Structure formats: C-alpha cells, structure tokens
Amino acid sequence: MxxxxxxxxxxxxxxxxxxxxxxxxxxxxxxxxxxxxxxxxxxxxxxxxxxxxxxxxxxxxxxxxxxxxxxxxxxxxxxxxxxxxxxxxxxxxxxxxxxxxxxxxxxxxxxxxxxxxxxxFRDTITSVIEEDRAQEIEEVRSVFATNKETVRGEINRLDASVADQREKWTETFQARFIIQDREDASDALPGLTAEQQQELDASIAEATQPFTERLDVVQQQADELSPTYAKLQTELGYWQTEYERELNGQRSGLVGEGPRARSIKADQLEPRRTEAQRIGALLEHLSAEKATLQTQIREAEKNAIATFETRLAEIDAANRAEEERVAALKRQVEEDQATAFVTQQNALRDTIKQQIDSLLAEQELAKQELAAVAAEERTRIEALQNEPRRDVLTQTLALHELFEQxxxxxxxxxxxxxxxxxxxxxxxxxxxxxxxxxxPGPYDRLLDRDEISFDAEHQAFKESHARYMEKLADGNLIAVTRNKRLEHALVDGVEHSRAAREFLDSLIAMERSFAEQMKLEQEANTNSGPEKIEVLDAMKKRFYEDLHRRMEVFFTTQHA
Structure with missing residues (x-):
C-alpha cells in the first residue's frame, strides 16, 4: 500500500x-x-x-x-x-x-x-451588487412614478369634468321659471290693500313654516357635511395612492399586499371609503329632501294663495274674475314654457349624457393605462429582483467598483x-x-546521464546512417531501399559487420600488446625461478580465457 x-x-x-x-x-x-x-x-x-x-x-x-x-x-x-x-x-x-x-x-x-x-470577498461583493440593484430599482420606480403621476393627473381632470357634467345633468331637472320666486306677496295678486297683503303674507308664512324650518335644518346639515365630504375625498385619494405605493413596493420595498398594505387598507382606506359613501348618500338624500321641501313650500304657498283668493272672491267678485283670468293666462304660459322646457332639457340631457359617457370612456382608458404602467413597473422590478447576478464578470465589475469606493x-x-x-x-x-x-540530486544525475547516453547513441546512429547512405549511393544496392524490411536487415547487417570488425581489431591489438609484454616479462624473469614462471603462465592462461569469453559473449549477443 x-x-x-x-x-x-x-x-x-x-x-x-x-x-x-x-x-x-x-x-x-x-x-x-x-x-x-x-x-x-x-x-x-x-x-x-x-x-x-x-x-x-x-x-x-x-x-x-x-x-x-x-x-x-x-x-x-x-x-x-x-x-x-x-x-x-x-x-x-x-x-x-x-x-x-x-x-x-x-x-x-x-x-x-x-x-x-x-x-x-463574496459578502462584500454581494453587498455592492445589491446596492447597485437597489439603485436601479429606485431609478425604475422614479421613472414609473412620474408616468403614474401624469396618468393620475389626467384621471383627476376627467373626474372633475365628469362631476361638472353630472352637476349640469342635475340642474336640467330643476324648473324654477314655472313658479316664480316673489319678493313679496303683492306680486301674486295685484290691487290688494295693505291689510289684505299682511293677511296673505301671514297665511303664506303659516302654511310654509313647517317646510321652511325643515329646509333650514336640511340646508344646515348639508353645509356641515359638505366640507367633511370634501376632506374625506382628499384623504381617500391620498391613502389610495399610499396603498398603491405599498403594493408596488415603493414604501417598504415589499411587492404585494403585505402587513403594511393591509394595515393601510383596513385602518385608512376602508373606514374613509365607508364614511365617504355614507356622507355621500346622506348628502344625496338631503339634496332630494331639499328639492322636495322647496316643491312643498311652493305648493303650500300656492294653496295659501288659493285659499286667500277664495276668501277674496266672496269680498270682491270683480277682483276674483280678474284673478281667475290672470291665473288662466299664467297657467297657459307655464304650460307652454313647460312644454318647451321639457323638449329643451331632454335634448340638453342627451348631449350631457354623451359627454359623460365619452369622459367615462376616457377615464377607463386612463385607469387601464395606469394599471398597465403599474404592471410594467412590477414586471421590471421583479425582473431586477430575480436577476441572479452571480456570474464572474458581474462580481469582477462589483469588485472593481469596490476598489473605487x-x-x-x-x-x-x-x-x-x-x-x-x-x-x-x-x-x-x-x-x-x-x-x-x-x-540537483541523484535522480537528476541519473536522468542526465541517460539523456547524454541517448543523445550520444542518436548521434552515432546518425553518423552511421550517413555513412551507410553514402556507400549505398556509390554501390548497386539502391533498389534495396524499396523494401523497408530488407533495407533494415541490410543496415543492421552492415552495422553489425562493422562493429564485429572493429571489435576483432581491438581484441587483436590487445592480444598483440599482451603477447609482447608477456615475452618481455618472460625474458626478464628467465632466471627468477619456477614460481615466477608459473605465475606468468597462469596470467597468460587467464587472459586468453577471458579473451575467448568476450568473443563468445559478443557474437552470441549479435546473433541474438
């Protein structure tokens, strides 16, 4: 292991x-x-x-x-x-x-x-990336806030126009010219004495007193409720805007109806919307009651005048006949006026209704545009919030930005x-x-020695191959190169023959040198005794045995 x-x-x-x-x-x-x-x-x-x-x-x-x-x-x-x-x-x-x-x-x-x-640096880089993300989100919100304010301004303008047209629509149902408001009762019946006029005024005041008192109460209530209703409308518009900003994440940074949005809706919007509806319904009821009371006052006044006329008819027949004639003429004029008024008002109501419908259609388009802008803002913000921004390039840029901070x-x-x-x-x-x-250690030296040996062998091979190619070009064996196996065998044989020749030459030279040296030694030790001669013979025998063994090893290896 x-x-x-x-x-x-x-x-x-x-x-x-x-x-x-x-x-x-x-x-x-x-x-x-x-x-x-x-x-x-x-x-x-x-x-x-x-x-x-x-x-x-x-x-x-x-x-x-x-x-x-x-x-x-x-x-x-x-x-x-x-x-x-x-x-x-x-x-x-x-x-x-x-x-x-x-x-x-x-x-x-x-x-x-x-x-x-x-x-x-991941935590620091992440904080820089998130700061950049928050800055981009805030820029997107500011751009869309401007667009939404523009659309809201258009919606408010259309609301004002619709309210104006609806007020005109309401006024078309009022026919004040049929029963003329009089500053004093003498205009109803001309030719009355001062006492008759006082008596007529007292009768009219007595007949209209319940309705007049109730009309004053209704008018007072309407005057008290109108500022409250206007204030509620203003607060309702403000909290509606805050609620939408909370839904879009502009206030708390959380998109959707979170705890803050629900708190605004429950604590601010719903109570004010309910109160506004209640006060609006109450104002509408008071307006209707006011119109009814005005009609009742005029009817009471008319009844009082009629009663007084009846009493005057018993006193003065001529005045009664004149009064009847004047009344008949007045009724004829009022009927003619009523007919013309109805025709005129119907045409006016049709025109106003068309204008209201057109304004409502424009208002609906503006609301749709506002919703589209809000949806696009949410989409853009969600896209920015959902971007991973974890790639190496983004982190590198954030790191570079950190260097510059x-x-x-x-x-x-x-x-x-x-x-x-x-x-x-x-x-x-x-x-x-x-x-x-x-x-450098032993391994480096061994490796260097092997490389030197390999380089030397490679150099010797190149020189040998060059000599072989020169001889091959001078001889008649050029056709051998067409057969690679035969060429390799021939090269190998030539190289082995050359090596054997050099080996034998070296052995022969060594044997000659040894023989000459032995001859000199034998001549020098002729009188030295048999022991010296035996030593020289043993050396000679050992040399030739070693020489023979070298030849066997060389030629056996070459043959193998």
Whole structure:
C-alpha cells in the first residue's frame, strides 16, 4: 500500500519510478514532496472552478465533473512543467526555460486565484451588487412614478369634468321659471290693500313654516357635511395612492399586499371609503329632501294663495274674475314654457349624457393605462429582483467598483486583492519554484546521464546512417531501399559487420600488446625461478580465457 502511494507521488512529480527506485531514500522522499506540491494547486483549481461554475448554475452534476476536469488539466500541466525541467543546463537556458514555464504557471495561477479571491470577498461583493440593484430599482420606480403621476393627473381632470357634467345633468331637472320666486306677496295678486297683503303674507308664512324650518335644518346639515365630504375625498385619494405605493413596493420595498398594505387598507382606506359613501348618500338624500321641501313650500304657498283668493272672491267678485283670468293666462304660459322646457332639457340631457359617457370612456382608458404602467413597473422590478447576478464578470465589475469606493477603503481592498492573488499564484507556481531552487540530486544525475547516453547513441546512429547512405549511393544496392524490411536487415547487417570488425581489431591489438609484454616479462624473469614462471603462465592462461569469453559473449549477443 505504501509503495503504491509512493509511486503515485512519483508520478505526480513527473519522475520515472524505475530510475527513482535506484536512488537513496532521501531522494525518493524529496520527489514525494514534489508530488504533494502538485496536489495543492490542483485542489485550489477544483475549488475555484466549482465556485466559478456555481455562479452560473446550481446543478451539482455539472459543477463537480467540470471542476474535476479542470483540476486534472492543472495537475497535468504542472506535472508536465516539472517533468520537462532539466537542472544541468547553462544559466541562460535554465532561466529562459524557467521564465517560459513560470509565465505559463502564472497564467494558470491567475485562473485559479481570481475566482478564489472573489469567493473570499463574496459578502462584500454581494453587498455592492445589491446596492447597485437597489439603485436601479429606485431609478425604475422614479421613472414609473412620474408616468403614474401624469396618468393620475389626467384621471383627476376627467373626474372633475365628469362631476361638472353630472352637476349640469342635475340642474336640467330643476324648473324654477314655472313658479316664480316673489319678493313679496303683492306680486301674486295685484290691487290688494295693505291689510289684505299682511293677511296673505301671514297665511303664506303659516302654511310654509313647517317646510321652511325643515329646509333650514336640511340646508344646515348639508353645509356641515359638505366640507367633511370634501376632506374625506382628499384623504381617500391620498391613502389610495399610499396603498398603491405599498403594493408596488415603493414604501417598504415589499411587492404585494403585505402587513403594511393591509394595515393601510383596513385602518385608512376602508373606514374613509365607508364614511365617504355614507356622507355621500346622506348628502344625496338631503339634496332630494331639499328639492322636495322647496316643491312643498311652493305648493303650500300656492294653496295659501288659493285659499286667500277664495276668501277674496266672496269680498270682491270683480277682483276674483280678474284673478281667475290672470291665473288662466299664467297657467297657459307655464304650460307652454313647460312644454318647451321639457323638449329643451331632454335634448340638453342627451348631449350631457354623451359627454359623460365619452369622459367615462376616457377615464377607463386612463385607469387601464395606469394599471398597465403599474404592471410594467412590477414586471421590471421583479425582473431586477430575480436577476441572479452571480456570474464572474458581474462580481469582477462589483469588485472593481469596490476598489473605487472611498480613498482608504478602496485602496485597502485593492491591496488585499493583490496580496491574495499573489499568494494564490505563488501556491500554484510553488512546484516549479521548489524544483528550480532545489539542488540537483541523484535522480537528476541519473536522468542526465541517460539523456547524454541517448543523445550520444542518436548521434552515432546518425553518423552511421550517413555513412551507410553514402556507400549505398556509390554501390548497386539502391533498389534495396524499396523494401523497408530488407533495407533494415541490410543496415543492421552492415552495422553489425562493422562493429564485429572493429571489435576483432581491438581484441587483436590487445592480444598483440599482451603477447609482447608477456615475452618481455618472460625474458626478464628467465632466471627468477619456477614460481615466477608459473605465475606468468597462469596470467597468460587467464587472459586468453577471458579473451575467448568476450568473443563468445559478443557474437552470441549479435546473433541474438
């Protein structure tokens, strides 16, 4: 288990497991640490990508797989940067190599650092975004408030016009000219004496007294109720506007009929609307009663005059006949006037009714326009309130706006952002920095030795292949190149033959040198005794056995 974990960290560090296992334990522990440093930016990359995606969607099935893929990409890039670094280079090439990889690491670090900084500043950024949202909502409300005030002004103008036309409609039912109001009773019956006139006035006053007193009471009540009714209408209009503003969220910020709206409706609107209806009905009743009383007064006056005329007829027949003639003429005139009045008033009422209907239609259109404006305002505000505004771009703009707010606070936020960004970039580039400033160890030397050997072998192969191609061009074997397998076999045979020849030449040269040296030794030790001669013979035998073994090994390997 520990061996598998160690090999996993070897792989993360970009090192070869087989080569590292040839190194000491302390070298292996160093590369385990390198592999661990690769996991740190990988973990930060997962967190940063997950947060960035969470600003766009809430689906875990999208966020975590994509974050895992991004973390694997960062891991692969960091591993490739570590695997491609070589310490045994000149300082110029080493710095250029490190600078290129550092630029890539910094760019990748920025992609990790910026979302993480946004995550750390999330509460502050959210407050800035919400302030901007509230400001936009307030601007929308101010624009729509102006539009609504314009529409309400039009509705009030139409209400006034309708009330004016309805007053004219009411006046068409009054026929004051039929019964003329008289300043004194002498106008009714000309030729009366002073005593008769006083008696007639007393009779009229007595007959009309109940109705006159009641008319005074009704008029007083109407005069008292009219200011109250006007005040209620004004208050009702004001609280209706406040109730609509509460429904639209302009006062408390809550759209819909909330506790404040219900309180306004129950405590202000409903009592005033009920009281206004009651007082309006009472005023209408008093107006009707007033008209009735005026009619009754005129009838009582007429009856009193008729009674007095009857009494005068017994006194003066001539005056009675004149009075009857005048009364008949008056009735004829009143009938003619009534006929003309009815015709005129009917036509006038038709005209007024048409005007009222037209004004009511315009008023209905204005109310519909007001409702449409209010609906559009709610739609716009709900759209602004429902906007998530969690994407990275919006948060970045809010963070930039935070930098510009206030001399000290903005600078502190900017410096903090720079420090945190540099910290996260350092965390992401730490594997490459640690690798760069770490002293080359046994693994680096083994790897450098393998690369040097491979480069040397590659160079030897290129030189050998060049010589082969030159000989091939001078010979008659050019057709062999049309068959790749035959060409490879021929190249291999030629190279092996050349190697065998050089090997044999080296062995022969070595054997000649050895034979000459042995001859000199034997001549020098001719008189040294048998022991020295036996040693020289043993060395000679051992040399030729070793030479024979080398030849067997070489040619056996070549054959294989």
């Amino acid at each position: 520990l061996r598998s974990i160690k090999r996993t960290f070897f792989w993360l560090s970009g090192a070869g497991t087989e080569t590292l296992e040839l190194c000491p334990n302390w070298e292996q522990r160093k590369y385990v640490a390198f592999g661990a440093t690769v996991l740190v930016p990988c973990a930060f990359a997962f967190i940063a990508c997950a947060y960035a995606l969470s600003t766009l969607t809430d689906k875990a099935s999208v966020i975590y797989p994509v974050a895992l893929v991004w973390a694997f990409i960062i891991l692969t890039i960091d591993r490739a940067l570590l695997a491609g670094y070589r310490p045994f280079l000149s300082w110029t090439r080493k710095l250029s190599q490190f600078a290129l990889r550092l630029c890539v690491a910094i760019l990748m670090g920025l992609t990790i650092a910026h979302p993480l900084v946004l995550l750390l 206030g001399a000290e606070g903005g600078k502190f936020a900017f410096y903090t952002y720079c420090i945190l960004t540099a910290l996260f970039m350092l965390v992401d580039t730490i594997p490459l920095i640690v690798k760069f400033f770490t002293k």
